[in-house]
Amino acid sequence: MEGDLLRLEKVTFRHRMSDPSRLKPWRTRPGPGVHSITLSLRPGEILGLVGPNGAGKTTLLRTIAGVLPIQNGKIMLSSNAKKAQVDSDSLRSIVGHMPEQVRWQGRQSVEDALLELAEMRGASAKRVDGLLRLVGLSQRATAHLSDLSQGMRQRLTLAAALLGSPKFLLLDEPLNGLDPVAATAFVQLLHELKSKGVSIIISSHQVEGLEAITDRIALMHRGQLLAHGTLAEIADSLELQPSIMVAGPGELPDLSWCEHRVESPSPQDTWAIRLDHSGVDLLPKFIERGIEVHSWNPKSPGIVELLCAATGMNIEEVGLEITSTAMLPHKSVGGEEE
Amino acid sequence: MLIMLPILVLFLPGMAWGFSDPNIVLPGGHQPDQPMEVMFYASLGVVFGATMCGVLLAFDGVSRDRASGVFELRLAQPMPRTHQAIALMLGMWQAIFIPVAVLSLVSVAIIRWRLGEWASVWDVMIYLTATALILFWYVVFTLLASSRTKDQGTAIAFGIGMWFLFTFLWALFTTMVAYASGVAIGEQNDAQWIALEGSLDLLSPNGVYHHLLETRIPEIERGVPAWQSWTMAVIWTLIPSSFFVRRMNTLQP
Numbered sequence: 405m406e407g408d409l410l411r412l413e414k415v416t417f418r419h420r421m422s423d424p425s426r427l428k429p430w431r432t433r434p435g436p437g438v439h440s441i442t443l444s445l446r447p448g449e450i451l452g453l454v455g456p457n458g459a460g461k462t463t464l465l466r467t468i469a470g471v472l473p474i475q476n477g478k479i480m481l482s483s484n485a486k487k488a489q490v491d492s493d494s495l496r497s498i499v500g501h502m503p504e505q506v507r508w509q510g511r512q513s514v515e516d517a518l519l520e521l522a523e524m525r526g527a528s529a530k531r532v533d534g535l536l537r538l539v540g541l542s543q544r545a546t547a548h549l550s551d552l553s554q555g556m557r558q559r560l561t562l563a564a565a566l567l568g569s570p571k572f573l574l575l576d577e578p579l580n581g582l583d584p585v586a587a588t589a590f591v592q593l594l595h596e597l598k599s600k601g602v603s604i605i606i607s608s609h610q611v612e613g614l615e616a617i618t619d620r621i622a623l624m625h626r627g628q629l630l631a632h633g634t635l636a637e638i639a640d641s642l643e644l645q646p647s648i649m650v651a652g653p654g655e656l657p658d659l660s661w662c663e664h665r666v667e668s669p670s671p672q673d674t675w676a677i678r679l680d681h682s683g684v685d686l687l688p689k690f691i692e693r694g695i696e697v698h699s700w701n702p703k704s705p706g707i708v709e710l711l712c713a714a715t716g717m718n719i720e721e722v723g724l725e726i727t728s729t730a731m732l733p734h735k736s737v738g739g740e741e742e
Numbered sequence: 743m744l745i746m747l748p749i750l751v752l753f754l755p756g757m758a759w760g761f762s763d764p765n766i767v768l769p770g771g772h773q774p775d776q777p778m779e780v781m782f783y784a785s786l787g788v789v790f791g792a793t794m795c796g797v798l799l800a801f802d803g804v805s806r807d808r809a810s811g812v813f814e815l816r817l818a819q820p821m822p823r824t825h826q827a828i829a830l831m832l833g834m835w836q837a838i839f840i841p842v843a844v845l846s847l848v849s850v851a852i853i854r855w856r857l858g859e860w861a862s863v864w865d866v867m868i869y870l871t872a873t874a875l876i877l878f879w880y881v882v883f884t885l886l887a888s889s890r891t892k893d894q895g896t897a898i899a900f901g902i903g904m905w906f907l908f909t910f911l912w913a914l915f916t917t918m919v920a921y922a923s924g925v926a927i928g929e930q931n932d933a934q935w936i937a938l939e940g941s942l943d944l945l946s947p948n949g950v951y952h953h954l955l956e957t958r959i960p961e962i963e964r965g966v967p968a969w970q971s972w973t974m975a976v977i978w979t980l981i982p983s984s985f986f987v988r989r990m991n992t993l994q995p
Contacts, residue, residue, distance in 0.1 A: 472994060
């Protein structure tokens with residue numbers, strides 16, 4: 405597909421943290437953020453940004469959106485065989501940014517709020533009308549912002565991100581607050597934009613839903629990019645095997661002959677087991693031994709498993725590690741973390 | 743704004759009505775009989791009422807949008823942040839200045855009706871310019887405070903605190919400096935006190951505002967030439983504005 409390629413090369417941004425001393429109460433030091441992120445966004449691709457709370461997803465999106473400055477590294481834009489470094493000002497004109505959970509409020513009308521942003525971007529009133537129709541808010545154009553539901557606010561934020569027909573779209577938790585119908589329509593809209601060559605980065609906690617939407621995944625943890633690629637590529641790089649969920653009636657049969665058994669959850673009156681193997685040649689062995697099998701479901705490693713494997717932590721450690729110290733980059737990036 | 747309008751009406755045309763009363767006698771037996779003199783006394787309404795309304799309008803100019811996430815959307819637009827800062831200052835300033843200017847013109851008409859004499863065009867121009875400037879200063883101070891704070895309570899406390907400092911506490915500051923300098927305090931016929939008070943007023947936005955108005959009243963002489971008053975007005979305009987522009991350029995959501 406033709407289009408522009410955005411490439412991040414060792415992009416770093418770290419927030420300043422208060423670190424007062426007796427003589428310098430105003431002293432700060434580098435705190436959490438993103439460290440040395442190298443990543444490319446291909447034309448017409450949807451990239452999923454995945455990581456636990458405090459992984460640096462929002463900071464990375466803000467840096468790409470030109471809202472936060474790039475402290476180290478650079479962002480390159482390849483367009484028509486030309487490659488050039490882009491600064492924050494240039495980024496803002498080609499990137500549409502949808503921040504997380506914008507709480508629109510006040511007596512301003514929906515249309516006026518969008519027109520105000522449109523003027524800042526040089527978009528026309530006609531474009532605003534079109535976007536309100538696109539996100540399903542044309543009937544609420546004259547409503548006050550305070551009267552909008554959370555889902556409608558999300559739609560308005562999306563419309564704001566689409567002002568100026570951006571080539572790159574950054575969506576921070578876009579599905580939050582959307583009902584299932586709106587979420588489905590939203591995903592369809594993303595695919596439409598993708599078919600028009602818009603490259604999209606989605607950050608979301610709803611990792612299971614992301615698998616179906618995205619072309620590639622980028623795993624983030626503690627401000628660093630752990631892995632990126634398709635699910636299969638990442639699974640390969642982490643040496644994660646596909647598994648099979650096998651279930652049958654009664655008690656768990658003798659499976660000592662099977663080397664690839666991983667775990668055996670045992671609900672009442674049934675047995676179930678996960679086999680750590682592609683398993684094509686295993687089914688005949690089950691049949692040969694007369695083991696009754698109700699279901700045989702091959703399963704690729706999910707995002708959560710990839711994240712656990714990439715960080716070397718179990719799911720509780722990854723999910724609940726949200727303290728500020730945990731947000732500091734894992735690798736040594738300067739004296740202050742040593 | 744609708745809530746502030748009665749306050750502005752009471753403070754601006756109301757004061758013009760009161761000070762243009764032909765029978766009024768001010769402390770010291772003074773009776774204002776010139777239109778500009780009445781406007782000068784009525785400018786207390788600007789100092790006490792209009793500046794407070796400016797603070798109340800601008801205190802959440804940045805902090806509210808910052809807290810709601812709308813500010814991040816604005817920062818993500820290609821419009822340069824310097825332009826955004828200037829637009830924010832001018833937008834907030836005009837929101838308070840337009841009603842104040844209209845009510846000031848109403849005050850001029852009231853004074854004409856009560857004294858039978860129009861203020862000169864030049865007097866009205868200086869009055870409106872000085873009023874525009876003092877409102878701009880307060881709006882910019884408040885926006886600066888709003889950009890520093892992350893919650894609206896702190897922003898309004900900072901804005902009102904600053905208003906309180908220049909409106910009420912400045913007299914205390916002047917008195918303290920006079921006491922430390924060995925100058926007789928509050929002695930209206932003491933040249934030293936008048937000169938000290940005039941000089942210190944240049945360091946306060948309210949003081950500069952009154953110095954600007956005094957340039958049109960020859961009877962008031964406090965030893966501060968007009969060029970000094972206008973220079974300080976430019977400084978009071980440029981320094982806080984440039985601070986705010988710098989702040990906006992480095993502000994994070």
